[in-house]
Amino acid sequence: MKYQSQLVAKPYFIAAIGLFLGQILFGLIMGLQYVIGDFLFPEIPFNVARMVHTNLLIVWLLFGFMGAAYYLIPEEAERELFSPKLALVMFWVFLAAGVATILGYLLVPYATLAEWTGNDLLATMGREFLEQPLPTKVGIVVVALAMLFNLSMTVLRGRKTAINLVMLVGLWGLAIFFLFSFYNPGNLVKDKYFWWWIVHLWVEGVWELIMGAMLAFVLIKVTGVDREVIEKWLYVIIAMALITGLIGTGHHYYWIGAPEYWQWWGSVFSALEPIPFFMMTVFAFNMVNRRRREHPNKAAVLWALGTGVMAFLGAGVWGFLHTLAPVNYYTHGSQITAAHGHLAFYGAYVMVVITMISYTMPLMRGRAANSPLAQVVEMWSFWLMTVSMVFITLFLTAAGILQIWLQRISDQPISFMAAQDQVALFYWMREYTGLIFLTGLLLYISSFFIKGKAATAD
Amino acid sequence: MSSAFTKSAARNIFYGGAVFFFLLLIALTFDTMSQLPKRDNRENLSESVLRGKHIWETRNCIGCHTLFGEGAYFAPELGNVYTRRGPDFIKAWIKGQPTGAPGRRQMPNFNLTEEQLDDMVNFFKYTSEINTSNWPPNIEG
Amino acid sequence: MWCFILAELLVFGVFFLAYAFARTHDVELFNASQLELDRTSGFINTMLLISGSYFVVLAVHRIRHGHSRACTRWLIAAMACGAAFLVLKLVEFSGKIEAGISMSTNTFYMFYLGLGFFHFMHVVLGMVILGAVTLKAWRGGYHATDYAGVETGAAYWHMIDLVWIVLFPLIYLLN
Amino acid sequence: MKAATFNWLILMALTALSFGVAEAGVAGGAALVPVLLATLFKGRIVIDRFMALQGVGGAWRWVVLGWLLLVLGLIGYAFQYA
Structure with a gap:
């Protein structure tokens, strides 16, 4: 850590991990509701648990991105953050808004919450992932703009590198596309069409820029490979990500009322979407193999390699599995989608944020790397979480295939609920695996509290 | 070719590449918007349907x-629930919850209320008439 | 640049094969719709792109000998071919649009208009790239020992030509 | 220089030939082979001479030529067995 103001990243990362734990707990509740339908009903109906689960995911990833941006941009720009105070204030605003929103979900019926928060003035709530009340949405915009102002001023007055420019472009894109969340036409087809301009253009567009910048930053630090080489890779990867991902939006337009040519455009371009993720895997391994130094933080290197591989598997391979229109016709809206969603989010975004946390946290706590024991525990948590997420994905895939067969393909299709009963075994297995994931997460959190002499490069 | x-x-x-493909996305979006009137059943977007959509959203x-x-x-799946179950079943089902x-x-x-239930039914009727390229594969959704 | 060119070739290649195999499901429709195309316009456009490519080759040849002015002239000639291509293509497209044809008319027209428009935008992009190269050449920015920029721009332009060389027989001629 | 002009003339001639085949009303399998061969030949000229990939070491030339062969081959297959 070279600049004092980079420390503002710390509360962001701590909040991120805390909310991550919350996300997993609600995930377990939902997983149980899949098999014990009336679990916690009516206190926490499934839709509330799910809203909390997905919203916490988005919010903690945003905390992670913001923390990462506040850490890496000053270092890349080679100057202190424009206003550390503004960053801290925004942290508390965002945390308060986030917590208040989650409490609102849990304590007040959703319709009442909508009424209290002015949803009748501008109806934006009740769409998947965009369930936040109007004040929260406005809050997100305010926090994002304040952050962008802060970071842009820092970069403008400092050194402009590929990494901080790509990070900034990614964050600006994130903020701009979020504005579509305020557009909610009564025409359902239009509503859905532009809803994807947030959801898809985030996760398969601008977020990939943020992810690439974070990964490149950590790789430069832990491998010591020439910046020129890494930044060139970064540009090529994110160029491919946008070239394939922008028109790849079309894979969401097959069955929502949009013209049928999207089946061609979406299939062709999204069939190519695994390429940037594959390049990312090659990139991470290539750079680590060409490393010029042994960084004492082995855990961070493991996370960096892991995110390369798991992003490719989750987003690339599992995405490709059901992205072609003739396949998607049967898999759309089934547990296959859930399987893909879990591995893709974990592999691409959860792991890259943890990579960043893993690399920066020891530095912010005054050492190059954690003690060997703490690192061993952290690496155990890596394997527990990663392997259990792979199995969660496999079980959901199995559930999905069986569900599709029973409900959509077989000669005597059975109803949705009847099919759900038939695949319950896989839901149970998913739930048990989820407990292992939780164990891994708890182990990860505990690794922060393990003391000992800092590891050194050997 | 020797160029590094x-x-x-x-x-x-x-x-x-980003600008190019974003422009392409906008062009395709423009065309999509011009084609939508033939597919999106907008002529049946009545006040009641709009209220139904609002209820759909505010009940999450x-x-x-x-x-x-x-x-x-x-x-x-509820995009085709109107064709699968019909209006009376839908209303009775919503009223009968939770089953316990x-x-x-x-x-x-x-x-x-009874009027809100009618709005929901009208909303489902509207969604079932949108041209979704023959999706879902069968009535079970 | 080359990995980008390969990526582009990949996209076009997938689209071409999608066309070829989509056609097997409805040969009659494809053949009938294809007859409605202006084959002569496609032919002239092919000649234009080939000539444009040839001029670009000459431009590279000139700059290799350090002749900036001659290089600039040939680049301008190439862009003129590109511009003529765009005009002809626009005439073709507007004819179809006036006839009420769109990408949603049928699968053939989805490919004809979609692929055509996609390629059209590439020609525009290619002209932007050639324009930048021309400007730099005109200002004497390239030399006999330093002309990588011209070669890169040329490679992209040839790629667009190459794609059209496959596209033209595929969509206009073969039935 | 002269070679380029010669290649250009061949490209034009092959294009005219393909066009002529279609204009003459030759259709189906009879047109498929000559037109695809002409296209293959044209593509090769653009790749090897214009892009000047011939003589360049490494995989680039073969990747691009491979693309051309694969695409044309599969197009031929799809048209032949439609």
Whole structure:
């Protein structure tokens, strides 16, 4: 850590991990509701648990991105953050808004919450992932703009590198596309069409820029490979990500009322979407193999390699599995989608944020790397979480295939609920695996509290 | 051909490619918007349907159900529920929740008025008439 | 640049094969719709792109000998071919649009208009790239020992030509 | 220089030939082979001479030529067995 103001990243990362734990707990509740339908009903109906689960995911990833941006941009720009105070204030605003929103979900019926928060003035709530009340949405915009102002001023007055420019472009894109969340036409087809301009253009567009910048930053630090080489890779990867991902939006337009040519455009371009993720895997391994130094933080290197591989598997391979229109016709809206969603989010975004946390946290706590024991525990948590997420994905895939067969393909299709009963075994297995994931997460959190002499490069 | 691949070339490809494909997306979106009137059943977007959509949103139905395959995968697809179940069944079903059957998935009771129930039914009727390229594959959704 | 060119070739290649195999499902429709195309316009456009490519080759040849002015002239000639291509293509497209044809008319027209428009935008992009190269050449920015920029721009332009060389027989001629 | 002009003339001639085949009303399998061969030949000229990939070491030339062969081959297959 070279600049004092980079420390503002710390509360962001701590909040991120805390909310991550919350996300997993609600995930377990939902997983149980899949098999014990009336679990916690009516206190926490499934839709509330799910809203909390997905919203916490988005919010903690945003905390992670913001923390990462506040850490890496000053270092890349080679100057202190424009206003550390503004960053801290925004942290508390965002945390308060986030917590208040989650409490609102849990304590007040959703319709009442909508009424209290002015949803009748501008109806934006009740769409998947965009369930936040109007004040929260406005809050997100305010926090994002304040952050962008802060970071842009820092970069403008400092050194402009590929990494901080790509990070900034990614964050600006994130903020701009979020504005579509305020557009909610009564025409359902239009509503859905532009809803994807947030959801898809985030996760398969601008977020990939943020992810690439974070990964490149950590790789430069832990491998010591020439910046020129890494930044060139970064540009090529994110160029491919946008070239394939922008028109790849079309894979969401097959069955929502949009013209049928999207089946061609979406299939062709999204069939190519695994390429940037594959390049990312090659990139991470290539750079680590060409490393010029042994960084004492082995855990961070493991996370960096892991995110390369798991992003490719989750987003690339599992995405490709059901992205072609003739396949998607049967898999759309089934547990296959859930399987893909879990591995893709974990592999691409959860792991890259943890990579960043893993690399920066020891530095912010005054050492190059954690003690060997703490690192061993952290690496155990890596394997527990990663392997259990792979199995969660496999079980959901199995559930999905069986569900599709029973409900959509077989000669005597059975109803949705009847099919759900038939695949319950896989839901149970998913739930048990989820407990292992939780164990891994708890182990990860505990690794922060393990003391000992800092590891050194050997 | 001997030219080395430089970082600035990579950067230009990124910015150029991003702008190029974003413009292409906008062009396709423009065409999509011009084609939608033939497919999106907008002529039946009555006041009642709009109210129904509002109820759909403010009860967070998407948190359990899917609509055209999008949403949560906990409860049945509703884009075609009008054709699958018909108006009377839908109303009776919503009113009869929760079933309270032990161990079964439960839907909350939203205490909708008779008029609101009609709005919901009209909304489902409207969605079932949108041209979704023959999706879902069968009536079970 | 080359990995970008390969990526582009990949996209076009997938689209071409999608066309070829989509056609097997409805040969009659494809053949009938294809007859409605202006084959002569496609032919002239092919000649234009080939000539444009040839001029670009000459431009590279000139700059290799350090002749900036001659290089600039040939680049301008190439862009003129590109511009003529765009005009002809626009005439073709507007004819179809006036006839009420769109990408949603049928699968053939989805490919004809979609692929055509996609390629059209590439020609525009190619002209932007050639324009930048021309400007730099005109200002004497390239030399006999330093002309990588011209070669890169040329490679992209040839790629667009190459794609059209496959596209033209595929969509206009073969039935 | 002269070689380039010669290649250009060949490209034009092959294009005219393909066009002529279609204009003459030759259709189906009879047109498929000559037109695809002409296209293959044209593509090769653009790749090897214009892009000047011939003589360049490494995989680039073969990747691009391979693309051309694969695409044309599969197009031929799809048209032949439609």
